[in-house]
Amino acid sequence: APGGGGPPAAPTPPSELTGGAGGALAPTPPRLGNAWWAPLRRCLAAVRASVRLQQSVATRHRLRWRCHAARRAGLVxxxxxxxxxxxxGNPLVFFGELCDFLDGLGVPPALDERAPLGTRPWHCDICRNSQRSRGWCCPFSHRFCMECMSRWAxxxxxxxxPAEGCGYRLGRRDLEDLRVSEARLKAFQEGLAQESIDALRQDGRAQIKLFRCPGAGCNAGVTLKTSEPRRRWACACGAPAACTGCGASPYHFHGRCDEVQNLRARWLAWLQGGGEAFRALERRAAVEAAAEQVAHREAKTRRAELARDEEWKAANCRVCPRCACAVEKVGGGEAVVCGQSAHxxxxxxxCGHRFVWQDAE
Known part of the structure; x- marks a missing residue:
């Protein structure tokens, strides 16, 4: 070593630098400790939980569609x-029991549900992918996967x-099977209604009439026969119920269509002053009735008093044979004088007539 007194350092063998005789350099890979594996495990657990959640949501959607399909078919x-x-809606429900119940009723599986094992795969003519689900199929056996058909619908x-030259038109049941959005299904129904309305307008020989909803911004309508009697019709938009005969709203249950205007005029007159005049007469009649009730009670009281007086006179008085006046004997003998004491x-x-008390009536 320069500047030192120790022995020189031993050179590194070439085999250790090259990884062997004539080999290239190979660095030693670092060892991962527990601090590296813990976050990786948490990440994998989160991915697995997300996949299970997506599968659970998809299973719920399929079972919900199968429940509606069973109801439409009249099975439940x-x-x-x-x-x-x-x-x-309960997250703790075991799907297997409900699935077995629907299978026992013969409800077909959802369009995106995987086919049983052993079923041969098929290819969608739109996406060209191999499919193992049931898929959507038209009456002419043209088959497409649910994802492609949903976007198409x-x-x-x-x-x-989508098959060239097929021409089959999807209906409401097909859209429900494809599980399109509620807004799309509503727009489809409104489009069908508008198409029917336009066809009726073009055909002047049709023995039917069209009644439109009176609600603002609502295009709903109902077709009626020209000979059909009037009836109450309430639209789902929330507009007040109207009469299909004259269109009046609210519906007149107890009046004919030709009487509606007269009834409305009477009602407006009632609101503009007739009601107040009637209530004034009603208050006056109530006051008079109260006065009559008071007079009636007083008359009953007087009648009761008169009856008691007559009973007392019948028990304690006699009738004068000459003038028929009631005479009361307050004391003394049997000889009495009408209108005064005997003395x-x-x-x-x-009248002053003298008579015997016992002989008088």
């Missing part, structure tokens, strides 16, 4: 379908089969 009642949908106002005094209205 609406109440039972609602119960199954509520049960699907969302993009076209009136979707048809004079105590004069009262009377």
């Amino acid at each position: 009642a609406s109440a039972n379908c609602s119960q199954m949908l509520v049960r699907l 969302e993009a076209s106002p009136f979707p048809t089969c 004079g005094g105590h004069r009262q209205p009377g």
